[in-house]
Amino acid sequence: MKIDDNARLHTDGSIVCSHCDHPLGTSAGDPFANAIRRERPSQAAGPGVRAEPSHFTDRPIGLRQVFCPGCYVLLATEIAPTDEPSYRRWELQDQCLGDARQDI
Ligand SMILES: [Zn+2]
Numbered sequence: 001m002k003i004d005d006n007a008r009l010h011t012d013g014s015i016v017c018s019h020c021d022h023p024l025g026t027s028a029g030d031p032f033a034n035a036i037r038r039e040r041p042s043q044a045a046g047p048g049v050r051a052e053p054s055h056f057t058d059r060p061i062g063l064r065q066v067f068c069p070g071c072y073v074l075l076a077t078e079i080a081p082t083d084e085p086s087y088r089r090w091e092l093q094d095q096c097l098g099d100a101r102q103d104i
Contacts (some may be wrong), residue, residue, distance in 0.1 A: 022070025
């Protein structure tokens with residue numbers, strides 16, 4: 001089942017890269033568990049993000065990116081407070097997983 005342009009869900013619940021089939025995670029609850037993560041200042045996102053975050057918030061803000069360890073394609077990007085304990089995650093609903101298993 002296609003999750004997005006970069007990730008697919010296998011019937012066993014594992015997540016793989018759509019470009020090289022490298023395993024990214026073993027469950028929908030943590031789909032990028034095996035991915036490469038990089039954190040940089042938020043301004044590294046490009047010219048559209050040039051303001052100093054401290055002008056708007058007391059929290060440290062950073063750019064977080066996740067890459068496939070097999071082909072190094074960029075899987076996800078976010079600009080978020082760096083004092084949050086982990087990368088914001090998404091999960092697939094059990095109903096979606098059940099539908100995917102029935103489709104195959
Ligand atoms: Zn890949």
